[in-house]
Amino acid sequence: MSIGATNARPFLEIKDxxxxxxxxxxxxxAVTGSTxxxxxxxxxxxxxxxxxxxxxxSLAVLGLHRTRxxxxxxxxxxxxxxxxxxxxxxxxxxxxxxxxxxIFQDPLSAMHPYFTVxxxxxxxxxxxxxxxxxxxxxxxxxxxxxxxxxxxxxxRFNDYAHQFxxxxxxRAMIAMALVNDPALLIADEPTTALDVTVQAQILDLxxxxxxxxxxxxxxxxxxxxxxxxxxxxxxxMYGGKVIEKGPAVDVFQQPQHPYTWGLLGSMPRxxxxxxxxxxxxxxxxxxxxxxxxxxxxxPRCPYAGxxxxxxxxxxxELRGDIHKVACxxxxxxxxxxxxxxxxxxx
Amino acid sequence: MSxxxxxxxxxxKHFPITxxxxxxxxxxxxxxxxxxxxxxxxxxxxxxxxSGCGKSTTGxxxxxxxxxxxxxxxxxxxxxxxxxxxxxxxxxxxxxxIFQDPYSSLNPRHTVGSIVSxxxxxxxxxxxxxxxxxxxxxxxxxxxxxxxxxxxxxxxxGGQRQRIGIARALALRPKLxxxxxxxxxxxxxxxxxxxxxxxxxxxxxxxxxxxIAHDLSVVRHISDRVAVMYLGKVVxxxxxxxxxxxxxxxxxxxxxxxxxxxxxxxxxxxxxxRVLLTGDVPSPINPPSxxxxxxxxxxxxxxxxxxxxxxxVRLDDPASHQTAxxxxxxxxxxxxxRRPAAAPA
Numbered sequence: 001m002s003i004g005a006t007n008a009r010p011f012l013e014i015k016d017x018x019x020x021x022x023x024x025x026x027x028x029x030a031v032t033g034s035t036x037x038x039x040x041x042x043x044x045x046x047x048x049x050x051x052x053x054x055x056x057x058s059l060a061v062l063g064l065h066r067t068r069x070x071x072x073x074x075x076x077x078x079x080x081x082x083x084x085x086x087x088x089x090x091x092x093x094x095x096x097x098x099x100x101x102x103i104f105q106d107p108l109s110a111m112h113p114y115f116t117v118x119x120x121x122x123x124x125x126x127x128x129x130x131x132x133x134x135x136x137x138x139x140x141x142x143x144x145x146x147x148x149x150x151x152x153x154x155x156r157f158n159d160y161a162h163q164f165x166x167x168x169x170x171r172a173m174i175a176m177a178l179v180n181d182p183a184l185l186i187a188d189e190p191t192t193a194l195d196v197t198v199q200a201q202i203l204d205l206x207x208x209x210x211x212x213x214x215x216x217x218x219x220x221x222x223x224x225x226x227x228x229x230x231x232x233x234x235x236x237m238y239g240g241k242v243i244e245k246g247p248a249v250d251v252f253q254q255p256q257h258p259y260t261w262g263l264l265g266s267m268p269r270x271x272x273x274x275x276x277x278x279x280x281x282x283x284x285x286x287x288x289x290x291x292x293x294x295x296x297x298x299p300r301c302p303y304a305g306x307x308x309x310x311x312x313x314x315x316x317e318l319r320g321d322i323h324k325v326a327c328x329x330x331x332x333x334x335x336x337x338x339x340x341x342x343x344x345x346x
Numbered sequence: 347m348s349x350x351x352x353x354x355x356x357x358x359k360h361f362p363i364t365x366x367x368x369x370x371x372x373x374x375x376x377x378x379x380x381x382x383x384x385x386x387x388x389x390x391x392x393x394x395x396x397s398g399c400g401k402s403t404t405g406x407x408x409x410x411x412x413x414x415x416x417x418x419x420x421x422x423x424x425x426x427x428x429x430x431x432x433x434x435x436x437x438x439x440x441x442x443x444i445f446q447d448p449y450s451s452l453n454p455r456h457t458v459g460s461i462v463s464x465x466x467x468x469x470x471x472x473x474x475x476x477x478x479x480x481x482x483x484x485x486x487x488x489x490x491x492x493x494x495x496x497x498x499x500x501x502x503x504g505g506q507r508q509r510i511g512i513a514r515a516l517a518l519r520p521k522l523x524x525x526x527x528x529x530x531x532x533x534x535x536x537x538x539x540x541x542x543x544x545x546x547x548x549x550x551x552x553x554x555x556x557x558i559a560h561d562l563s564v565v566r567h568i569s570d571r572v573a574v575m576y577l578g579k580v581v582x583x584x585x586x587x588x589x590x591x592x593x594x595x596x597x598x599x600x601x602x603x604x605x606x607x608x609x610x611x612x613x614x615x616x617x618x619x620r621v622l623l624t625g626d627v628p629s630p631i632n633p634p635s636x637x638x639x640x641x642x643x644x645x646x647x648x649x650x651x652x653x654x655x656x657x658x659v660r661l662d663d664p665a666s667h668q669t670a671x672x673x674x675x676x677x678x679x680x681x682x683x684r685r686p687a688a689a690p691a
Contacts, residue, residue, distance in 0.1 A: 049533040151625075165626045166397070195396035195560060197623045200604035204622065222534055225606030229613055248610040264608065266538035268567035270590070271607045277545065278567065280538030284503050 009078055010037035011216055012061075012184055017075035017085075019053070019060050021068070026289040030056040032240045034075075035318070038233075040183060043210065043217040045231030045248065047224060047263070049285050053240035054220045058186045060085075061218075062102055063092035079184060098128040101182035105189035107169040111161040117172045118157030121145070125179045144175040148205060167198035171205065178209060185210075186218045191226060203229055224267060228252055236260050239286050239296030246323030256325035256334055258301050261342045272346070279345050295328060303329055303337065351522055351554050352385040352408060356417035359403050363631065376630050377403040379578035380417070382657065385522065390548065390555040392569030392586070394562055394601070398627055400578040405524045405558045409443050410434055421522075439469055442515040446527035448507035452499040458485070458510055459495040465517040484513040489543060505536035512543065519551065526558045541568060562605050566590055571666070574598045577638040578630055580657060584667035594660055594667070594674035596621075597639045637672065645673045 019031040031053040038044045048054045056065075061079075065071035066089060077084040079100060084092060104110040112120060121141035126132055132140075138157070145153035148171040161169055170190065177185060187206065191199040207230060210217050219230050227234055227248065234251040236244040236259065244257040255261055262281030268274075283300040286292055294312040298304040304311040310328045318326040327334065358381075360374035378400045385391050385408075393401045406412040407419065410426055419427045426437060442465075445451035452461055462481045466473060473480040482492035488509040499507055508528060515523055525544070529537040541564065547553060559565050565572055566586060573583040574595065582595040593599045600621040607616050623642045628634055634641050640650040649672055657670040 049535060167626055196562070196604040197396065197600060198626075199606070200620060200622060201624075203606070204617075223606065224534075224608040228608045228610045229606045229616075231610070252608060252610050262535055266534045267608060268541075268563040269608060270563050270566065270602065270605050271609060271612065274567060274587075277542055278538035280542065281535040282539075284505060284536065285533065 009081055011040045011080055012038040013076070013078040014057075014061070015076040015078075017057065017060060017077065018073065019056050019065065020072050022070045022072070023289075028288045029291060030240055030288055031060065034237075034242050036235055036242065036245065038184075038216045038218065040216050041210070041214045042233065043219055043231050045227035045234045046218060046220045046237060047222065047227050047234060048237035049222060051285050051288060052237040053288070054237050055188055056240075057237075058102070058188055058218060058220055061184075062096055062100060062186065063087075063089075064096075066092070094128075097124055097182075098180045099182055100184040100186065101177040101180065103170075103174055103177050103185065103187040103190045105192050107166075107173040108161060110173060111169070111176075113161060116158050116160055117164065117176075118142070118145075118159075121172075121176045121179055124176050128180045140179065141175070144179050145172065147209075148172070148175045148178075149201070150175070166194055167201065170194060170198075170202055174202070174205065174209070178213070181213055181215075183215055184218070185215045186220070188220045189222070190219075192221070192223070199226075206230065224252075224263060236263070239291055240288055241296060241326065242318055243297065243326045244324065245318065246320075250323045254323070254335075255338070256320075256323065257297075257327050258303055258329075259297050261338065262300070264346055265342070275345070295326075306333070349387045350384040350420075351387040351422060352556075353420040354384070354408070354417060355382050355420075357381040357404070357407060357414055357419065358416040359400075359407055359412060360415045373631055376578050376633060378407060378414075379630075379633070381578075381580050383573055383580060383583065385554060385556055386571075387521075387554055388552060389570040390557055390568055392565035392572040393556060393558045393575060394560065394565050394572060395575035396560060396601075396627060398577075398630065399575040400630070401558045401560075401575050402526050404575070405443070405526045405556060408522075408556060409441050409524050410437065411443070435469070438465075439518045440521045442518060442520040442523050444508075444511050444515050444523060444525040444528045447531055448504050448511055449499075449531075451511055452507060454499055457496050457498055458490075458502075461499070461510060462513045462517055465514060469518060471518065481513075481517075484517055485510075487516065487547070488513045489539075503536075505532050505540060508532060508536075508540055509543070512540075512547070516547065516551070520553070522554045522556070524556045524558070527560070528557075529564060530559060530561060537564070544568065562602060574601065577627060577633050579638060579670065581639065581671070582667075582669045583657070585664070588664060588667050592663070592667070592677065594663065594669040595639075595671045596643050596645050596673075596675055599675050600642075637670070639671075645675075647673070 015035050017031055017034040021028040021030060034057055046054045059065050060073050061077055063084060065073055073085055118141050122137045125137045125140055142153045142157055145156060150156050150168055150171050164172060191202050221227055231248045234248045235242050238259050244260050255264060265279035281300050286296055292299055294314055295316050298311045307328050316326040316328050318324045357378055359378040360376050362371045363373040365372045395401045407414050414427055418425055459481050462484055463477050482495060485492045490506060490509050529540050557568050569586050572586050572589050573580045576597050582598050593602055600623050603620045625642055628641055636652050637650040637655050640646040655670045655672045657668045659665055660669045660674045
């Protein structure tokens with residue numbers, strides 16, 4: 001909350017980000033008009049189903065779309081007063097792995113099978129610390145492996161990725177991402193491939209490390225439980241757009257968008273009594289090549305017809321103060337529907 | 347209702363590890379290592395556990411896709427443990443399977459029509475209204491458009507493909523369906539649609555399910571009875587509500603406390619109450635002696651290394667609640683914040 005006297009730019013600020021890919025089938029509008037910001041020490045959770053644009057948003061921040069010639073990015077991405085969309089490849093390369101780093105979902109495919117895990121961490125360190133000799137870098141890597149809870153780090157340093165178990169491999173990747181003390185850490189479904197007990201360990205680790213290093217963390221996941229565990233602020237994406245955004249407590253306690261209601265209604269929860277039936281969102285997520293006219297959620301929204309045909313003609317804007325929502329329903333009506341129809345079934 | 351449809355006793359499946367030119371056996375992966383359980387007619391039995399605990403192998407043994415190394419499988423009073431493929435054919439009418447991956451479990455070169463009609467043709471089931479009509483009825487039943495009869499699997503989304511797999515499993519009107527992680531590859535909203543569909547079908551056709559999954563909340567939603575597996579063994583089994591309210595085995599307790607709760611207000615409490623297990627699941631090639639969970643258990647004592655705990659009723663639990671543990675967790679026991687001693691490497 002740096003809107004105080006200095007009026008300084010937030011640590012990470014994304015303004016009207018658009019990402020599209022030109023494919024043979026047409027233009028894939030992966031992200032449309034995404035705007036958000038994040039301060040150091042804060043965690044932002046981005047939730048959405050497959051194809052909602054959550055991963056593409058993070059790839060654009062890291063400049064990883066640059067390897068794809070068909071990607072078109074517009075808008076602004078400011079990281080610590082540097083603009084990244086217009087920055088040169090060289091500039092982005094310097095930041096990537098250094099000031100900003102990423103943890104991927106599948107560590108087996110994110111790590112090189114021919115090089116030892118240790119040598120990959122050493123490489124990541126030396127790229128950003130050119131003057132450092134091998135011995136120091138090795139010590140640093142072993143230290144990082146120990147920090148993320150890998151037993152016998154000196155021995156594991158020489159192992160290959162396939163010799164690690166799933167959870168240990170994910171830890172090793174976190175060690176690699178953190179070796180340069182990144183100020184921004186993006187975790188894309190970091191625990192989706194893991195068992196729950198290991199997931200709990202990894203989430204714990206990310207939380208501890210964030211406290212220690214004070215990084216800004218973006219947590220991308222489809223699992224609302226994981227978001228609730230970590231995030232201070234939550235962004236819900238649908239069809240490439242941010243449709244709801246706010247402090248985690250507000251979004252979970254007073255969700256505003258019918259899609260968010262649907263997501264919460266779809267989840268069986270251990271902290272509630274067993275419901276007779278789940279209340280899923282009907283239908284399937286839209287194709288990003290051919291998004292529905294008006295509000296992208298209208299074919300699946302039970303309340304789409306309530307405002308005449310506005311939902312079918314006009315794209316709702318993201319409105320609100322701290323807790324924002326992109327929905328045509330008037331605020332009072334939304335609250336009423338939530339209290340009377342949605343909440344009793346959650 | 348309480349009649350046993352399927353019963354297994356001492357079920358084992360060891361996959362041999364071979365070495366050298368003559369395939370000399372040097373060891374075995376003990377994927378399933380002595381399971382006794384029954385599936386009652388009309389119920390849904392949930393099988394939960396982490397990856398590598400043998401839950402999928404168990405499912406495949408139940409359907410006799412795999413042949414057990416030891417033990418017996420009895421379906422409707424008939425021993426099917428070692429029947430040949432031809433002898434098993436009549437059984438296939440009664441026991442069907444739904445697979446996890448809706449992409450690899452459907453032949454990409456076959457149309458939906460031929461995929462769903464294959465079981466009917468193999469089993470020579472007469473379809474008085476015609477094969478096409480029969481398939482279209484099945485498609486409609488699982489919520490697909492019957493006109494999509496001639497489409498190929500790639501033309502469908504993940505959720506729709508899973509519905510095709512369900513239609514195929516239903517074609518023979520089986521009594522028992524083994525569903526191996528049927529929703530874990532699907533998006534949350536689609537997952538809920540498929541869970542509801544399975545619910546409806548069970549009611550309509552009196553189906554018995556064995557629902558294999560790693561997601562404890564989905565298992566709780568769908569099951570009547572739940573068995574928790576760890577390293578090839580059932581460590582705890584009970585009626586659903588009993589198990590979730592009153593877990594006895596330390597592993598069950600840890601597993602449940604690890605599930606993230608979608609409520610940020612409660613997160614501090616959830617984190618405080620969490621039992622963090624250290625280390626990984628040991629290798630099933632060389633499982634720990636005695637109780638297999640002892641290497642990660644915070645309650646382990648000397649007896650746990652020497653004596654394997656039997657799966658029996660503990661404390662004053664109902665007869666249907668069995669736990670394989672020397673030191674079951676009692677209610678209100680302060681497990682919170684307990685962390686096991688550093689795991690031996």
